[in-house]
Amino acid sequence: MPNDKEREEILRLHLRRRGNNPENYDLSMLSVATEFWNGAEIEHVIEAGMIEAFQQNRTMDQDDLYTIIRGTVPLSRTMAEQIKFIKNWASERAISASLSDKH
Numbered sequence: 750m751p752n753d754k755e756r757e758e759i760l761r762l763h764l765r766r767r768g769n770n771p772e773n774y775d776l777s778m779l780s781v782a783t784e785f786w787n788g789a790e791i792e793h794v795i796e797a798g799m800i801e802a803f804q805q806n807r808t809m810d811q812d813d814l815y816t817i818i819r820g821t822v823p824l825s826r827t828m829a830e831q832i833k834f835i836k837n838w839a840s841e842r843a844i845s846a847s848l849s850d851k852h
Contacts, residue, residue, distance in 0.1 A: 750787060756780040759788050763795040774811050786823045794818055
């Protein structure tokens with residue numbers, strides 16, 4: 750799972766990719782709110798927040814993102830056993846994508 754800084758970068762990337770200015774959002778707080786989330790789940794938050802705002806004919810704001818976050822259960826909770834198994838398997842057979850895991 751991405752660490753705090755990596756989640757901030759994922760949020761920044763997907764906000765920019767969809768035409769939003771990351772400076773308008775508290776990425777640090779959003780990163781904390783998405784602890785234990787993977788990159789695809791974080792991307793979904795941005796997409797769903799934009800859809801919600803679009804349906805209300807307005808620009809997406811941070812509250813839209815928090816609404817989506819509160820209403821979503823990340824895979825790390827719903828599939829905890831499977832993820833634990835994969836992490837254990839990967840610890841011996843794969844290279845971490847996280848910069849914080851590299852020495």
